[in-house]
Amino acid sequence: MDFGVVLQTDPPASRVVELAKMAEGLGFSHAWTFDSHVLWQEPFVIFSRILAETENMVVGPMVTNPGTRDWTVLASLFATLNDMSGGRTICGMGRGDSAVRYIGDRPRTLDTMVESMAVIKGLVAGDEVEYNDQRVSIPWVGEGWDLPMWGAGYGPRALAAIGANADGFILQLADIQVLEWTMTAVRSAASDAGRNP
Numbered sequence: 001m002d003f004g005v006v007l008q009t010d011p012p013a014s015r016v017v018e019l020a021k022m023a024e025g026l027g028f029s030h031a032w033t034f035d036s037h038v039l040w041q042e043p044f045v046i047f048s049r050i051l052a053e054t055e056n057m058v059v060g061p062m063v064t065n066p067g068t069r070d071w072t073v074l075a076s077l078f079a080t081l082n083d084m085s086g087g088r089t090i091c092g093m094g095r096g097d098s099a100v101r102y103i104g105d106r107p108r109t110l111d112t113m114v115e116s117m118a119v120i121k122g123l124v125a126g127d128e129v130e131y132n133d134q135r136v137s138i139p140w141v142g143e144g145w146d147l148p149m150w151g152a153g154y155g156p157r158a159l160a161a162i163g164a165n166a167d168g169f170i171l172q173l174a175d176i177q178v179l180e181w182t183m184t185a186v187r188s189a190a191s192d193a194g195r196n197p
Contacts, residue, residue, distance in 0.1 A: 004030025006062055009040040013049065016041075020050040024057045032062035032092065036099040044077050051085040058088045062170060063152045065096030066108045066116035071131065072138075074116075075123035079138055082124065082145040089145075092170050093117050094152040110153070110161045117149045117165060156185060163189025163197070 005023045007016050020031040031050055033043040047059045059081075064074065074091075081089045093116065095107035108116075122129040126144025128137040151162035152170035162169050163186040171182050187197035 002029040004028055004032055004058075006032045006034070009033050009043050009046055011041060013041055013046050016046050017049045017053055020057060020059070021053055024054045029056070030058045030060070030090065032060055032090075034098075035061035035064040035068070036102060037068060038102055039098065044081070047081055047089070048084065051081060051088055056088070058090050060090035061092055062172075063092035063094035063150075065094050065099055066112050067096040067100045067105060071116045071119045072123065072136065075120045076138060078120065078147050079124045079141050079144065082147070087145040090148045090150065091117075091120065092150045092152055093120075093166075094170075095158075110158055113151070114161050114165045117151070121147050121149050154182070159185035160189040162186055163191075164193035164195070 005019070005028050007019055009016050016033070023031060031054075033046065034040055035043050043061055050057060050059050069077075078089050078091060093113055095110065095113050096105070097107050100107055119129050119131050123136070123138050124141070124145055124147040126137070126141040128135050130136075148167040150168035150170050151158070151166035152172070153159060153162055154171075159169075159182055169183070169186045171179060173179070190197035
């Protein structure tokens with residue numbers, strides 16, 4: 001079983017990198033950060049430093065969203081970080097509640113979240129995908145990497161979408177009853193979609 005830490009990218013960024021290195025030394029396998037670009041420092045810049053200064057740590061946002069950055073920008077960020085680190089990234093995706101609400105925008109729909117996950121994952125894998133009514137690929141990616149895409153959400157529709165489409169589930173609560181209910185919903189949705197829960 002893997003254990004990770006969630007770090008808030010408050011200044012100085014060097015402290016976030018230091019904490020990630022310390023976490024790896026204590027046996028943690030993943031370092032996640034929030035991704036609300038106005039509330040905290042830019043995580044993807046910090047991820048590059050964490051990856052450069054750790055040996056095995058997997059890094060990623062908990063969570064990013066399909067509204068802050070163009071999906072091709074997100075794909076290029078993950079592909080670049082994977083190229084630099086040998087594939088040590090993971091992506092948590094949500095609708096954008098804190099990041100986009102804070103700047104007066106609306107969170108994206110669940111359908112948009114799911115579509116963005118498929119586009120980003122495909123581009124990082126080196127596939128050609130449909131985006132803005134065009135066939136798009138990232139030519140320098142080559143064979144690419146399998147980017148784990150985890151979904152975050154709470155309501156029944158979100159849990160169903162995550163179970164049917166995501167590689168993992170992010171729940172930012174620790175209540176046992178809520179955990180049991182959400183995990184049952186995600187597993188059921190995965191099974192109904194013909195996926196291994």
